[in-house]
Amino acid sequence: MRVGVVFPQTEIGSDPGAIRAYVAAAEDLGYRHLMAYDHVVGADPAAHPGWSGVYDVDTTFHEPMVLYGYLAAISSLDLITGVIILPQRQTALVAKQAAQVDLLTGGRLRLGVGIGWNAVEYEALGQDFSQRGRRLAEQVGLLRRLWTERSVTFTGRYDTVTGAGIAPLPVQRPIPIWFGAQSPAAYRRVGRLADGWLPQVQPGPELDEARQIIERAATEAGRDPAALGMEGRIHYGHGGAEAVARAAAQWRDAGATHVAVNTMKAGLRTVDEHIAALTEVAGTGVLDPR
Template identity: 65%
Template sequence: MRIGVIFPHAAVGADRGAIRAYAQAVEGLGYAHLRAADHVLGADRDVHPGWTRPYDVDTVIHEPFVLFGHLAALTDLELVTAVIILPQRQTALVAKQAAQVDLLTGGRFRLGIGAGWNAVEFEALGKDFANRGRRYDEQIGLLRRYWTERSITHRGEFEQVTGAGIAPPPIQRPIPLWFGAGSAPAYRRVGRLGDGWFPLLQPGPELDEARAIVDKAAVDAGRDPATIGLETTISWTGSPDAVAGQVRAWREAGATHVAVNTTQPGITTVDQHIDALTLAAGALELAPARGARAA
């Protein structure tokens, strides 16, 4: 099992020195990867009465592709999006940006994608919120073609490409696509098309049911379910032993990756995040990275 961290957007704020200090500390502690969320825009609660989502216009979220281009020069961590909202973005541009990040990281990149929930973002980015699911499925296949073919021509329901391609190509051909998933249709999509998934569940009957849907869809598509990875989030609660216990439970449940989330009440600075991750690394018996770059 590979153990990583969740990037604390709010704690680093607009301080690029804090971004560097955090990422290099994480690598030095022995964590394997860094996972970052994506939201281009936040909704203004004054303009959208009754807004109940956790993100709004004042929530700090760095743009993942640009962030990862920066981090690629600072660390050797694997970098993971969780998740890029694919249907609100241009497919060709996502393919190009992802290929560039993969190249700069030396192939240490996973592209986590999702269909999205924020209609406010879709409107501002000029994309139709209502048909996002159908466009999402078409985009997945098109991304892989961009990463593996020199020149492509495509005539789809939503995408049109005539004899075009990206250069330079990524190192991983194709880049692994991991899916956010929280419903039966999404689980089936994971089984048919995904290299891995981020379930919004805990070990137990609901996870077993979701995995059964994934596995059946994989078999029906002629794929081996054992090749599909699973990454979950472990929440820091102040107890290193509790983190270690959660990791053990997920290892027994078949997770291939976990990421420790230290964004909790009372943890507001980069130093506090690093302190929590240091305690967790000790309980998890992570091996400090040799040759990690100093902050």
């Protein structure tokens, strides 16, 4: 099981020096990959009475593909989007951006995708919030064709491509696509379409039930459920380093191929405090190969 980190972009600010320091520390400590969340715009609560979203207009988010182009030059960590909100983005442009990141990193990108929850963001990007699940399912097949074929002709419900392709192609052909999932419909999409998944629940009955749905959908689609990766998320704020180590063991027993340590929402105020938390976790031996 490979252990990585969740990039704490909402709490370390926008200083490039802080970003470099955090990524270098994570790599030096032995973490294997970095995950970054995605939001293009945030909603202003003053303009949306009753707003209850997790993030708003003042929450700091770096654009993952641009960030990863920068990190490709300074780090050898694997990079995963966790998750790109795919249906609000242009499919061919995502294919091009992901291929470029994969090329610059020598094949170290995993494209985590999901449908999102913020209708305000969909409106700003000119996409239909109500069609997001259906659109994602169509986009995945088109992405894989754009990453593996010189010239693509495709006519779908949401996208049309006529005799066109991207160059250069990525190192990984195709780039692995992992799904964020937290509903039965999303679990079924994982089984039918994904290379791996990012559960929103912890090991226990809910995770077991989700895996059953995924495995059944994969089998019905003629796919091998055992080939699907699974990445859990562990929150440092839920008990500190020792709790992270215990949770990592639970994820390993549950069959996770990856986990990511999230130090956000733990009362940490600076990049140095986030690095100190990662150092504390590394000291438990959780990064040792097993």
